[in-house]
Amino acid sequence: MNNLKTFSMGGIHPDKYKITTASLIIDAGLPETVYIPVKQHIGAPAKILVQKGDKVKVGTLLADSDGVVSADVHSSVSGEVLKVEALESGSGYLENMITIKVEGDDFEPSIDRSEDISREIPYTPEQIVQKLREAGIVGMGGAGYPTPIKTSLPEGKKADCLIVNGIECEPFLTADDRLMIEKAEQIVIGAKIINKALGIQNAVIAVDENKPQAIEALSKITRTYVGVNVQTCATKYPQGGEKQLIAAVAKREVPSGRLPIDVGCIVQNVGTVFAIYEAVMKNKPLFERILTVSGDACRHPANYRVRVGTPVSYLIEKSGGLSEETAQVVLGGPMMGSSVTNINAPVTKLTSGVLMLSDKLAHKGDETDCIRCGKCAMACPMGLEPFLIARLMRAGQTEDLRGAHVLDCIECGCCAYTCPARVPLLDYCKLAKIELKKKK
C-alpha cells in the first residue's frame, strides 16, 4: 500500500465518525409538501415557469435556466403547486421556492424507470451536453457549478484527465461511499459518458483507502471497461477538494485564480457522475439525491435517497426525531457544512448530509492567546499562513491582505480545526475575503 496517492501540502486527519458505512441506501419516501428552491446552483436563479394551482408530475420542468451559468429545476414529486414565493432557507434568508403539495407519485412518461443498466452510449457529445442541460445537472459535491459547462470544452482548452471524485473526506458522510458500492457500474458508465463528451480516453476514479468495499466494487467493474481505472488515495482531509485531488492524482497544481481545465483536468463528484448516467441513459432529470443523515446526536443514522425539496425536519423525524442533546443541525459535512436556523428548510441538489451534532462535539472552545505554534500554517492545504491573516485582520491592516494570498483560501477549516488556542482562524480568513472583495 505504498503507492497511495495524496497531496503534499498541509491537510489534517480528523476523527472519521463514519457510522453509516454499512447502512444500505433507503428510500426516504414522500413528505406531504416539498419546497423546491429555484436557485440550487452557482449563478443566476432559474426563471419560474409554473404558478399556483398548476398540476405537476415527477420530472416536470418548474424553472428554466436563465443565462449560461444556471440550471433547470424540475419537480421531484407529483401534485399541485400551492404557492410560488420567497420562504426561509436554511440560513434564515428568504429564497424563492415552489411549494408543491404531494399527490400520488406520477412520473413524466419520458423517464425510464427500469433498473436495467444501459451500457451503449448512442449519443454525440453535443447531444450529451444537451441532455445534461435539460436534466438540470449541477456539481453535487457542494459547489453547484452547472455540469453542462464543465462537460463542454472552452475554446482553445484541452483536457486529458477526468477525475471522478470518490473521496468523501468529510467526517460522518457516507452517501458517496454507499453510492459507489451499490451503483458501481452506473458510475463507470457515467465516467465513459463524460469522456465521450469531452473526447478524452482515460478516467480515474479516486477513492480514499478507508472505503475498501467501494474500491473492491469499482475495481471489479473497471476490469471490463477500457480506460477507466480506480486509484486508491491516502485518507486525508481535504482530499476531496478539487485542487487537492488534482494535486494528489495528477500531480498538477491549479494556479491561483484558475480552473482545473487550465491544467487539463476535469473533476466530477461520484454523485454527479451517477446523475449524469441517469440523465443521459434514463432521461431522468436531477430531482433526487443520496444523502447521509447522521451525527453524534442522531438516534438512527442512515443513508437515504431523498427527493429534492424534502424538508430537513422530515428526514430528522425519519431518523428518530430531534434528540435532546442536539445542539446544531448541519447541512453538509461537519467541516464545511452550514448550520441551519430553520429545520423546515428543504434539501437541495447540493445537500450531501444532514447532521445532528451535540454540544459536546460541536462546541467552540474559548479563544485564548495564539501560542505561535504554527500548526495552522502546517495544516493549510493551500500553503497560506492563517495566523498572519488573523493578525492582519485584528490590526486592521487590510492593505497587506493581498500579499497573504487570502483569496486562495478554500475555506476547508483545517486551520481552525487544528488551532490549540481555539482562535477562529477560518472566520478571520472569511472576513479578510469579504474585506478584500469590498475593496475591489
Add this chain to the structure above:
Amino acid sequence: MLKISTTPHLQSSVDTRRIMLDVVIALLPAALAAVLFFGFNALVVMAASVAACVFFEYAACRFWFKSGNTTRDFSAVITGLLLAFNLPSSMPVGMIVLGAFMAIVVAKLCYGGLGKNIFNPALIGRVFLFISFPVQMTQWPKPAFLKFFDTDVQTAATTLGIIKHMDAATSATVAGGKLPSYYDMFVGNVGGCIGEVSALALLLGLAYLLWRRVITWHIPFYYAGTVFVITGVLWLATGDIRYDPLTHLLSGGLLLGAVFMATDYTTSPMTLKGQVLYAVLCGMLTVVIRLYSAYPEGVSFAILIMNAFVPLIDKYVHGRVFGQGR
C-alpha cells in the same frame, strides 16, 4: 433552541494545555536522569524552580497584571523545569528564585504572557544567573550515580570546559585522555547542568514529542546537524580533538537546547522554512561561541540571539503558496 456557528464544526482535541502537558511529560526522562546522577540536590533545584515559576506566574497575573489565572496551562511548569535543567545541582535556592522571577515576570509576563514574549523565558533566567553569579553557575558537582545524599561534593569540569582549557599544542598530543568517554556523555555520567548531561534521556523526550506531533523534527535535526557538520569539517581538516563532532553533539546543552529550547513555539519561527533557517543559524552561532569566544558553552546565547531575529524571519521567510510554482 438550535445553535448556529461558523465552520468548521469540529475541533481537534489537542489544546494549548494538552500540548504543554506533553512537553512536561517529555521532560520527565531528563528529570529522572538528573536525580539519578546528581541526587537529592537536583530534586531540590527542580522543585524550587518549578514552585517559584508557578508562584510568580500566579501572583503576577493576579496582583499585578490583573489578568486571568494562566497557571492552568502548564507553561510555567515547563519554564521552571527548563530553568532548573540549565543550572548546576549546587545552586543555592535563593538564586534560583531570583532566576525564576526574571524568567516568568520579566521575560514572559512583561511582554504580555504566553505567546507574546520575544525571548525564551527559561534562557533569560539562566543567562541572568550566569552573568550575575558566575562563580556558583560554573561549579559543577561531580555526578554520582544513585548516591542520593552524597554530601561530600567534589567538583568536576564539564567536557566543554576541558576543551576550552586545552591549548592547540596539547590537544593534538594528549589525545583526549582527560575527556569523558562517549558512553558517559551519552548516558549522562559527566559534569554539567542537571538536565543537559544525559543525551539518552533527552532523546527519549524528543521521541515522545515527535510521536505526539508536538514538534516536527526540523529544528532539532538542523540545529544539532549544523553543529555536527561544522565541527566535523574542522575535525577532519585539522585532526584536532577539540573539534571532535561527536563530543560536541553529546556535550554541553546542545541536545537540551535543540530539543526543548529552540523548539519553543513562541520564540521560534512559524513556518517550516523559517524554522530550518533559524535552526541552522542557531547551530552556526553555537559553534562560533564554543570555539572562538571566552565561554566554553554557547547554546543559550545562540538561541537568545536567534530569538531576536524571529520576527524578521517571520516577516521575510514564507513557504510556497499552492499553485505559485516551485
Add this chain to the structure above:
Amino acid sequence: MDHVILTSMAVLGGIALISAIILYLASKKFAVSEDARILEIDAVLPQANCGGCGRAGCHDFANACLAASEEEFGNLNCPVGGHPVMNKIAAILGYAAVEREPTVSVLRCNGTCENAPAKIMYDGVSSCRIANHISSGLSGCPDGCLRLGDCVKACPFDALHIDEATGIPVVNEEKCTSCGACVRICPRQLFEIRPRGKNGRRVYVACRNTQKGAVARKNCKAACIACGKCAKICPEITVENNLSYIPPAIDAERFGTELAKACPTGAIVATPENADE
C-alpha cells in the same frame, strides 16, 4: 591606563562625529520639500486619522485641501472637526468659509431583544460581518441588527456601545463626529448620517427590512410594515420595497411626534424621546 581611556574616548567620539555628519548629510539629501501650509493645516486638523473625510488620514486630507481650488474646497469636509476646523483651514488657504449643517449617525433598526426575540443561539466569532455571512441572525430578520458590535469596535471615538438591556448599539450624540466608520463597517447598512436637527430633533424610520409586512412582523414587533400612514402625514415620505423612508429634509420639530405616534409598529423614532413632556 590613561592611554586606554583616551583611545576609547577618541574612538567613540570619532564614531559619533562621523555618524553625526552622515546623518546631517542624509537629512539634507533626502529632505522632502513640503508646502509650509500643510503643516499649518495639519496642526488645525483633529489628527484622529479616522478616515471620515474619505482620505487615508489627516495628513492626506491636508494635502487634498491644499490641492483643491476654491470651488472644490467647498466639497471637502472634516466631519470630526466640523465647520470650525474647515473655517480655520479656509482662513489658512485664503478661501471663503462654507457653512454646513452638523450631523450625527443614527441606527436604523429597533430590533431589540424585546422587539425581535432570539430564536437561535450563535456560537462563533463575535463579528457581525461573519454572522451576516452564515445566517439571517438571531431573530430571523435578514436586515436587522446582528448585535455583535462590529460598529462599536470600528468607532474611533468611542461613541457607540451595546446597550445590555436591548442588545443593540446606542450612539452617544456628544461623542459622535459622524465620521462614517459605522456606516462603512455595518454589513447591513443600518447606520445613516443625518442632520442633528434643531435642539436634537430628528425623525427617521428605524427599520431596513424590505420583507412583506406580515413576514417582517413575525420576526420583529418594531418592523416597518409599509402601511403608508406616515406618507399620508408627509407626502415627501417615500414607501418603496415594503419600507418607508423619511428624507432628512422633513421638519422634525413640526412632524416628529406626530409621525412617531402614527406609526402602528413603533418603527418611526423621533428624538428626543421626551420632546413633548
